Amino acid sequence: MTIHVIKMPDIGEGIAEVELVVWRVTLGERVVEDQVLADVMTDKATVEIPSPVVGRVVALGCEPGQVLAVGGELIRLEVEEAEHADSTLTALPPTTVTPVPVAAPSQEAPAAKLIVPAQGSGPVQAIRQATSPPTASPAVRRRAHQLGIELQNVPASGTDGRITHEDLDAYVARGSSLPAASADGSRYAERHGEEALPVIGLRRKIAQKMQDAKRRIPHFTYVEECDVTEIEALRAHLNTRWAGERGRLTLLPLLMRAMVLALRRYPQCNARFDDDAGVVTRYGAVHIGIATQTAAGLMVPVVHHAEARDPWSNAAEISRLAEAARAGRAVRAELSGSTITITSLGALGGLVSTPVINHPEVAIVGVNRIIERPVMRDNTVVARKMMNLSSSFDHRVVDGLDAAEFVQSLRAYLESPATLFVE
Structure with missing residues (x-):
């Protein structure tokens, strides 16, 4: 096993830094060559960053909304040497994956940090970032719509952060869906939910x-x-x-x-x-x-x-x-x-x-x-x-x-x- 570090590429036109809009992958997820890893934004144009190798995500270089300089570390993938023998890799022992400082972001964003799984925790479990689009089958999405549930709010237990029917059942059982009818049978129940939406990406621009x-x-x-x-x-x-x-x-x-x-x-x-x-x-x-x-x-x-x-x-x-x-x-x-x-x-x-x-x-x-x-x-x-x-x-x-x-x-x-x- 070796570690392949993917840096933010130079996308031309004098661009010195970009804003990470959303991750398309999660920690522990296996990715294939040319799979889109993340969306980044320059001015008002959104650019997809693909993976040049096959591997498993072991570290994310920054969080959505943060600014990353061209050449800064974007993501780390653990790859099999046989899968990518001809590529130049950064070899690191599997147990010593540590955060590496990335290029200093602009003052608009907090300092970037690597997102890595806990050491010695066994197999890596996929973690869905708060601003990443939820992953679910069409049937789960249809049922969530019928229940009035926002999938972004549902904790996922499936493989690679996928939301299952059981996750929907657990969410409803906790009383997190739409308000139930009040004691007199009407739908005029109080609501106390809040949703904090980060202003990032195109919305920030x-x-x-x-x-x-x-x-x-x-x-x-x-x-x-x-x-x-x-x-x-x-x-x-x-x-x-x-x-x-x-x-x-x-x-x-x-x-x-x-x-x-x-x-x-x-x-x-x-x-x-x-x-x-x-x-x-x-x-x-x-x-x-x-x-x-x-x-x-x-x-x-x-x-x-x-x-x-x-x-x-x-x-x-x-x-x-x-x-x-x-x-x-x-x-x-x-x-x-x-x-x-x-x-x-x-x-x-x-x-x-x-x-x-x-x-x-x-x-x-x-x-x-x-x-x-x-x-x-x-x-x-x-x-x-x-x-x-x-x-x-x-x-x-x-x-x-x-x-x-x-x-x-x-x-x-x-x-x-x-x-x-x-x-």
């Missing part, structure tokens, strides 16, 4: 970015109402005619086209402000960030060079990027470089919002929900599809008049959609 944006940028929000009846009719017509060949259009690709045209007159809104250097950079290219909700949190993939795309190309790129972000496959280049951002909650968009600017950009356009309601037109009350645009601007570099005129320009394009296709 989001929190830091939002805090930085609000601390640095004096936001100015401007809301305008738009009549989108005509552009919705055009969208329906285009989908009927071209959906089979070119794909379906939502409102966003058409709004992106309106932004491209409006930004030609208001380039101060298509910019990034380096407030440390005191420099505003205006861009000819229009790289539009699309705020996208994922299971892990909010991400902003970027449609690069929207000015060179037609609505169908924009729609296809939005769909591709959203799928990549939600599946955790988006790469760094797809999550950076935006010059202005769109945020939309679709049908949940509400009447008005106050979107937070994606620092260091200077503008963000928020799309609220479409409502059909009575409107006066030519002295007649008619039903029209109405929508608000809620947009925020960096008031240090974008004057209120310029912001208002930019939004009014967007409104004009959306209310007269034929102008979107006239240069």
